[in-house]
Amino acid sequence: MGMDISVEAIGAARSDASQKHMQNVEFVIRDLSDFHETAESEAFDFITSFDAIHDQIKPLNVLKGIHRALKSDGVFLMQDIKGSSQVYNNVDHPIGTFLYTISTMHCMTVSLSQGGEGLGAMWGEEKAREYLEKAGFMSIETNQLAHDIQNNWYVIRK
Numbered sequence: 001m002g003m004d005i006s007v008e009a010i011g012a013a014r015s016d017a018s019q020k021h022m023q024n025v026e027f028v029i030r031d032l033s034d035f036h037e038t039a040e041s042e043a044f045d046f047i048t049s050f051d052a053i054h055d056q057i058k059p060l061n062v063l064k065g066i067h068r069a070l071k072s073d074g075v076f077l078m079q080d081i082k083g084s085s086q087v088y089n090n091v092d093h094p095i096g097t098f099l100y101t102i103s104t105m106h107c108m109t110v111s112l113s114q115g116g117e118g119l120g121a122m123w124g125e126e127k128a129r130e131y132l133e134k135a136g137f138m139s140i141e142t143n144q145l146a147h148d149i150q151n152n153w154y155v156i157r158k
Contacts, residue, residue: 003030033058035065043069048077051151053131054123055107057116063135067158076137076156078128082144085124094149096122125152132156 002025004010013027033056047066056062066076081099083090090096103120112118119127125142132140132154139157 001025002027003032005029005031032056032062032065034061036061036068037065039065039069041068042071042074045071045074046077047074048079050079051081051121053078053080053128054103054119054121055110056119057111057114059117059119060131060134063131063137067136070158072158074158076154078132078154078156079151080128080154081121081123082148082150082152083122083124085126087122089124090122099150128152128154 002010002013004013004027007029010027010029017025017027047070049066053059053062070076083093083096083099090100093099099121103122106121108118108120110116111120129140129142137156137158141155143153143155145151145153
């Protein structure tokens with residue numbers, strides 16, 4: 001199941017799935033601001049998010065919902081921007097300036113325009129871990145891929 005607030009994104013996903021004759025997927029237009037209350041309990045073995053949590057109106061509610069929806073032995077794979085929550089730690093980031101620009105021009109704007117927190121892409125690993133822990137996750141493993149200078153890959157368990 002894929003969820004997104006964007007009508008256009010869900011439409012494209014549905015169209016692509018239909019063209020590929022994929023019948024075992026569902027795409028839902030959904031604001032996840034209340035996901036902490038509405039997520040189906042222990043419904044999924046594996047949940048993913050790709051460069052998305054920091055864009056949310058209420059990112060902690062989304063993470064709490066993911067925690068709720070994940071089975072007790074399930075895994076949450078979260079890909080998000082590699083960086084620090086402290087600007088001074090990102091001075092030598094190879095594409096830091098670019099990531100702050102994207103964050104300001106898109107990520108923060110998406111959230112703030114809807115009354116959200118506006119964390120932005122450079123919310124950093126420290127803030128990501130803080131939010132994951134507040135959501136109830138106990139096991140948070142940060143991985144990096146040698147070819148990927150932009151992202152952290154978090155493997156997260158209850």
